[in-house]
Amino acid sequence: xxxxxxxxxxxxxxxxxxxxxxxxxxxxxxxxxxxxxxxxxxxxxxxxxxxxxxxxxxxxxxxxxxxxxxxxxxxxxxxxxxxxxxxxxxxxxxxxxxxxxxxxxxxxxxxxxxxxxxxxxxxxxxxxxxxxxxxxxxxxxxxxxxxxxxxxxxxxxxxxxxxxxxxxxxxxxxxxxxxxxxxxxxxxxxxxxxxxxxxxxxxxxxxxxxxxxxxxxxxxxxxxxxxxxxxxxxxxxxxxxxxxxxxxxxxxxxxxxxxxxxxxxxxxxxxxxxxxxxxxxxxxxxxxxxxxxxxxxxxxxxxxxx
Amino acid sequence: xxxxxxxxxxxxxxxxxxxxxxxxxxxxxxxxxxxxxxxxxxxxxxxxxxxxxxxxxxxxxxxxxxxxxxxxxxxxxxxxxxxxxxxxxxxxxxxxxxxxxxxxxxxxxxxxxxxxxxxxxxxxxxxxxxxxxxxxxxxxxxxxxxxxxxxxxxxxxxxxxxxxxxxxxxxxxxxxxxxxxxxxxxxxxxxxxxxxxxxxxxxxxxxxxxxxxxxxxxxxxxxxxxxxxxxxxxxxxxxxxxxxxxxxxxxxxxxxxxxxxxxxxxxxxxxxxxxxxxxxxxxxxxxxxxxxxxxxxxxxxxxxxxxxxxxxxxxxxxxxxxxxxxxxxxxxxxxxxxxxxxxxxxxxxxxxxxxxxxxxxxxxxxxxxxxxxxxxxxxxxxxxxxxxxxxxxxxxxxxxxxxxxxxxxxxxxxxxxxxxxxxxxxxxxxxxxxxxxxxxxxxxxxxxxxxxxxxxxxxxxxxxxxxxxxxxxxxxxxxxxxxxxxxxxxxxxxxxxxxxxxxxxxxxxxxxxxxxxxxxxxxxxxxxxxxxxxxxxx
Numbered sequence: 001x002x003x004x005x006x007x008x009x010x011x012x013x014x015x016x017x018x019x020x021x022x023x024x025x026x027x028x029x030x031x032x033x034x035x036x037x038x039x040x041x042x043x044x045x046x047x048x049x050x051x052x053x054x055x056x057x058x059x060x061x062x063x064x065x066x067x068x069x070x071x072x073x074x075x076x077x078x079x080x081x082x083x084x085x086x087x088x089x090x091x092x093x094x095x096x097x098x099x100x101x102x103x104x105x106x107x108x109x110x111x112x113x114x115x116x117x118x119x120x121x122x123x124x125x126x127x128x129x130x131x132x133x134x135x136x137x138x139x140x141x142x143x144x145x146x147x148x149x150x151x152x153x154x155x156x157x158x159x160x161x162x163x164x165x166x167x168x169x170x171x172x173x174x175x176x177x178x179x180x181x182x183x184x185x186x187x188x189x190x191x192x193x194x195x196x197x198x199x200x201x202x203x204x205x206x207x208x209x210x211x212x213x214x215x216x217x218x219x220x221x222x223x224x225x226x227x228x229x230x231x232x233x234x235x236x237x238x239x240x241x242x243x244x245x246x247x248x249x250x251x252x253x254x255x256x257x258x259x260x261x262x263x264x265x266x267x268x269x270x271x272x273x274x275x276x277x278x279x280x281x282x283x284x285x286x287x288x289x290x291x292x293x294x295x296x297x298x299x300x301x302x303x304x305x306x
Numbered sequence: 307x308x309x310x311x312x313x314x315x316x317x318x319x320x321x322x323x324x325x326x327x328x329x330x331x332x333x334x335x336x337x338x339x340x341x342x343x344x345x346x347x348x349x350x351x352x353x354x355x356x357x358x359x360x361x362x363x364x365x366x367x368x369x370x371x372x373x374x375x376x377x378x379x380x381x382x383x384x385x386x387x388x389x390x391x392x393x394x395x396x397x398x399x400x401x402x403x404x405x406x407x408x409x410x411x412x413x414x415x416x417x418x419x420x421x422x423x424x425x426x427x428x429x430x431x432x433x434x435x436x437x438x439x440x441x442x443x444x445x446x447x448x449x450x451x452x453x454x455x456x457x458x459x460x461x462x463x464x465x466x467x468x469x470x471x472x473x474x475x476x477x478x479x480x481x482x483x484x485x486x487x488x489x490x491x492x493x494x495x496x497x498x499x500x501x502x503x504x505x506x507x508x509x510x511x512x513x514x515x516x517x518x519x520x521x522x523x524x525x526x527x528x529x530x531x532x533x534x535x536x537x538x539x540x541x542x543x544x545x546x547x548x549x550x551x552x553x554x555x556x557x558x559x560x561x562x563x564x565x566x567x568x569x570x571x572x573x574x575x576x577x578x579x580x581x582x583x584x585x586x587x588x589x590x591x592x593x594x595x596x597x598x599x600x601x602x603x604x605x606x607x608x609x610x611x612x613x614x615x616x617x618x619x620x621x622x623x624x625x626x627x628x629x630x631x632x633x634x635x636x637x638x639x640x641x642x643x644x645x646x647x648x649x650x651x652x653x654x655x656x657x658x659x660x661x662x663x664x665x666x667x668x669x670x671x672x673x674x675x676x677x678x679x680x681x682x683x684x685x686x687x688x689x690x691x692x693x694x695x696x697x698x699x700x701x702x703x704x705x706x707x708x709x710x711x712x713x714x715x716x717x718x719x720x721x722x723x724x725x726x727x728x729x730x731x732x733x734x735x736x737x738x739x740x741x742x743x744x745x746x747x748x749x750x751x752x753x754x755x756x757x758x759x760x761x762x763x764x765x766x767x768x769x770x771x772x773x774x775x776x777x778x779x780x781x782x783x784x785x786x787x788x789x790x791x792x793x794x795x796x797x798x799x800x801x802x803x804x805x806x807x808x809x810x811x812x813x814x815x816x817x818x819x820x821x822x823x824x825x826x827x828x829x830x831x832x833x834x835x836x837x838x839x840x841x842x843x844x
Binding site: 029032035036037038039040041042043044045046047049050053078081082083084089092093096148151152155156163164165166249250251252253254255256259260263266267268 | 343344346347349352354427428430431432433434435436438444447448449498499501502516517518519543544545546547549550553554557559708709710711713714717735745753755757
């Protein structure tokens with residue numbers, strides 16, 4: 001329990017650090033949000049009024065302290081451009097992103113693990129090589145390109161799926177595949193090497209020597225051990241997904257927080273950039289925490305130490 | 307008292323509308339318009355981008371308005387108005403039978419409230435500065451008053467506005483979105499969220515708003531303009547990349563791509579007669595220009611600035627944007643009143659530019675920096691400019707930055723020697739030459755954080771500009787435009803800018819969209835005039 005408490009405290013510190021660094025970076029940005037709000041017809045007096053109302057005439061540490069104090073109370077501030085509560089903008093879009101991420105995880109696990117296992121079992125054959133080239137391509141292809149390609153082939157040319165948008169299962173397929181393809185590549189490679197590693201172990205040889213059927217050896221003995229490191233990866237994966245959704249949501253017009261972030265960056269809407277960054281940081285920290293906590297539950301060999 | 311009722315103009319307007327109505331115009335139907343970005347806000351005091359500008363126009367009305375598809379003023383919520391002989395008092399008479407979307411009838415007090423609201427610093431309106439000619443503007447801006455002393459409602463149907471100086475552009479300002487009339491009770495109820503729960507008197511009302519997904523407008527059944535709007539519903543689909551929007555248009559799922567045709571697809575669309583026939587082309591009140599900071603050496607030397615004017619190959623740059631514009635030789639765009647037909651500008655002549663540069667003391671040229679916004683095609687245009695400059699010995703480093711950063715650099719006196727304005731400036735807020743001077747060429751704009759990026763300040767011209775804008779007599783407008791023409795020609799003599807091109811607009815529409823072409827390139831409603839377009843019968 002002490003370990004968990006320590007990890008939680010550490011996670012909280014990371015989040016404070018992230019909030020400070022993001023705040024500082026955005027503070028140093030040469031763009032002046034007040035000028036943006038005030039518009040091009042504003043008088044100097046108007047600009048100063050707005051600066052004062054937003055508290056942007058205060059010294060940096062006062063501004064950060066104010067921001068942090070609101071943050072602790074769950075207030076992420078108001079968007080400069082959309083003039084709405086950042087927390088409600090994020091809340092409205094979070095379900096769409098979570099759905100997309102969940103679907104992305106399913107895609108990468110189902111395809112990634114299957115490809116990896118098949119490649120491991122067919123090690124050294126042409127099938128293995130073809131699969132690994134596929135996974136290598138998947139890892140290296142920019143998501144923007146993959147998304148547009150899928151959109152063009154399966155939505156525009158073949159008409160199997162809607163051309164972007166949100167609402168039904170059909171809308172989910174292409175963005176989920178685009179988001180999952182990168183992970184699929186990683187997982188297939190990891191699963192392959194992990195499986196090969198396990199199949200070399202003594203206990204597998206023993207099982208074979210006992211004359212157990214191939215399938216039994218594979219399902220009962222090899223799989224559980226080979227899949228362990230992969231499960232731990234899913235938590236860490238959240239970070240990858242957080243950057244992925246920015247691109248994927250923009251390509252497919254998916255109304256999630258990635259799209260929100262992308263628009264905010266283009267409009268230098270600092271409160272939204274801060275808000276999305278913090279939410280993402282929370283998700284990443286949480287993912288890592290879960291990965292650390294879950295691993296010992298699956299594998300008794302790993303013990304939590306204080 | 308100089309009295310001008312607009313009954314006559316109205317009758318002409320009605321007469322023109324009748325034969326059009328006899329054609330295929332019909333009420334009904336729903337159209338789909340796509341946008342990449344979320345709608346920022348629908349509060350008329352706040353909204354100030356190309357996406358919400360026209361949307362707000364369909365939800366709200368102001369005292370003044372424009373004839374659809376033109377830059378010609380017509381009365382809006384005001385049925386008529388009078389201007390006092392000294393040009394300082396405007397009296398507006400409101401129409402009968404106007405109601406807000408919440409059912410309440412419009413009264414003069416709403417106009418007073420709305421102008422007080424937009425100028426009150428608490429509202430943080432980016433348009434507040436437009437109303438600086440109204441009496442009491444300074445007091446409300448400084449926080450010394452809650453209301454404009456110059457705006458009053460003697461009765462429910464009359465609004466009197468007193469100005470602190472004659473302002474020939476005042477009626478245009480009353481047609482700006484920022485002067486839209488809003489009901490106080492709805493603003494009080496929604497508070498800071500009024501922009502997401504707008505209530506106006508406009509042709510459409512907001513039906514649904516799902517962040518990142520769609521915004522839906524439905525017809526205002528009680529709209530005061532008889533028979534309008536034609537459409538029952540407009541669905542704005544949000545989050546659609548322009549390229550995806552185009553694919554969906556070709557698939558028959560979209561009627562208007564709101565972000566226009568993506569540059570990469572422009573030639574393909576225009577090259578195909580079937581798609582090209584559905585593109586409407588129109589001018590817009592835009593000029594793209596290079597600023598030279600007259601406060602920074604060597605651009606403090608007028609001959610250097612003139613030499614640069616001769617060095618830029620504008621035809622070539624116009625080609626880079628696929629010919630979506632015309633080369634410019636002066637600050638004003640050709641469709642703006644006051645544009646000089648006779649001024650010839652600086653001809654492209656690199657050899658003469660080299661000579662002039664040598665005379666100015668730079669036989670070997672010099673090094674400088676060119677700031678540019680970092681989205682296509684702006685950096686490519688900057689490279690063309692860089693090439694042209696290199697030919698006369700000027701070595702310009704390109705500083706390609708995010709829009710906000712370039713604007714910030716331009717607002718500092720000693721930061722950016724040269725800026726290519728593309729993607730940032732300048733499109734007129736209202737169709738009057740005055741709007742191309744004060745903020746971007748006048749002394750008022752040459753302040754920290756201002757938009758006069760060449761920091762050009764000529765007090766003689768400022769005096770002329772004030773003189774021009776004091777001519778409020780409608781009969782003397784020709785004289786006023788002559789004066790403006792003179793001002794801009796004199797600006798070019800000092801050459802703080804290289805005017806490069808005037809961009810055109812291209813709106814693509816689906817097969818079923820109908821209505822006059824100028825509604826699709828309306829100079830005021832961008833991208834299109836939602837109130838007047840209609841769909842063909844099924």
